[in-house]
Amino acid sequence: MTKKEFLQLLKRIKAERLLSSEADNLFSSAKGHIYSLSLNFLRFSSVIGRQIDSEYDDGFIFECITEEEFDVAVLFQRQFKELVESLSGQSSQEINVKVLGYDGLYQKVILGYFEGEINEQELQAEVGAEVGAEVGAEVGAE
Secondary structure (H helix, E strand, C coil): CCCHHHCCCCHHHHCCCCCHHHHHHHHHHCCCCCEHHHHHHHEECCCCCCCCCCCHHEEEEEEEEEEECCCEEEEECCCHHHHHHHHHHHHCCEEEEEEEEEECCEEEEEEEEECCCCHHHHHHHHHHHHHHHHHHHHHHHH
């Protein structure tokens, strides 16, 4: 799933107010994908206990808004405390995140901080899909 498709999925969930089970089904195809997103970091808190992915147990959760105005929650591992504190109040900061799931109670996508770079293959697939969509739209318009 490309970044563009993922953002379209967020738009659909916000517009349609889907049931938790419907949103979970939609997000099943996005789970595990890694994207670079520009986020506005609103506030964070510590999380205690088990999370949607055990890698983020006893870490931090940040309430964020994407550039497209979608509410998301980003989990951070506990070893990134300094990073979390430095992001507080930041706007338009780009980070790599992994799609973990959907929280039906708060109606937010749950993302996990991904340390490291997105590999070239994933970036090429994203760029190729976006270019292909643009070319297809141009051909269809003729």
